[in-house]
Amino acid sequence: MNLKQIHDEGLKKLELVYGKGKNSTKRYTDKGISHTYIDVYDKLFSRLRDKEISLMEIGIRYGTCLDMWSKYFPKSEIHGIDKPEKLIEYPMKDVGLSDKCDEYGFPIPNNENVHVYGINVEDEEKVNEVFEGQEFDIIIDDASHVITLQKTIYNLFFHRLKTPGIYVIEDIKYPNVENIKKLNKNIEIIDMRDLNGKQDN
Numbered sequence: 001m002n003l004k005q006i007h008d009e010g011l012k013k014l015e016l017v018y019g020k021g022k023n024s025t026k027r028y029t030d031k032g033i034s035h036t037y038i039d040v041y042d043k044l045f046s047r048l049r050d051k052e053i054s055l056m057e058i059g060i061r062y063g064t065c066l067d068m069w070s071k072y073f074p075k076s077e078i079h080g081i082d083k084p085e086k087l088i089e090y091p092m093k094d095v096g097l098s099d100k101c102d103e104y105g106f107p108i109p110n111n112e113n114v115h116v117y118g119i120n121v122e123d124e125e126k127v128n129e130v131f132e133g134q135e136f137d138i139i140i141d142d143a144s145h146v147i148t149l150q151k152t153i154y155n156l157f158f159h160r161l162k163t164p165g166i167y168v169i170e171d172i173k174y175p176n177v178e179n180i181k182k183l184n185k186n187i188e189i190i191d192m193r194d195l196n197g198k199q200d201n
Helices: 003-009 011-017 038-048 064-072 084-089 124-130 147-160 174-181
Strands: 054-058 077-082 097-101 107-109 114-118 136-141 161-169
Touching: 038 136, 038 161, 054 064, 054 147, 064 077, 064 114, 124 147, 136 147, 147 161, 147 174
Parallel strands: 054 077, 054 136, 077 114, 136 161
Antiparallel strands: 097 107
16 A cells, blocks of 8 residues: 555555554554544544644654654654653654754654654653744644643643644543543543443543
8 A cells, every 4th residue: 555545545544554454564553453543533634634734742652653644644744752761662663763863862753754752741841942932733642641641741732732723632531531621611522432442532
């Protein structure tokens, strides 16, 4: 399957390429395998696919999701954050890191539209230093799934969201739904727990 086919057929096809199945060529991203986010993302993001947008994902593990987003949004800038120790524990082979670093000492991916940052998102000073003046069309929180950190990340990043923009918090544990709703009156909870028994909100 070539890039044009992937782009034409949508995010669901991307998940097949990046999944665990026989056609998989890379490590899987769990967004459509152990979770049920892919269909929702395709509905939310499809109108932006050919736009020049900026996407930030927080919590990237092997970086497969960044590679996937870079192909789904070929005209866009894709940014990913994880703790420095996580980038060591899970080498980002799926993005393909070069041996060069940027001005902050972060490894530079071979994908020209992908940017990786080894930052602890609880380090407000570092986050503000690195992302000063930056705004994003889409922000996805796929970090620790702990309510306290989800709130911290929201407070650090939501004001960096463009208007209009899409802010997503994955894996909200169900008892915390009401607490998450208090963050913003416009929050919509998409409850997909019945589809596979996971905490898919």
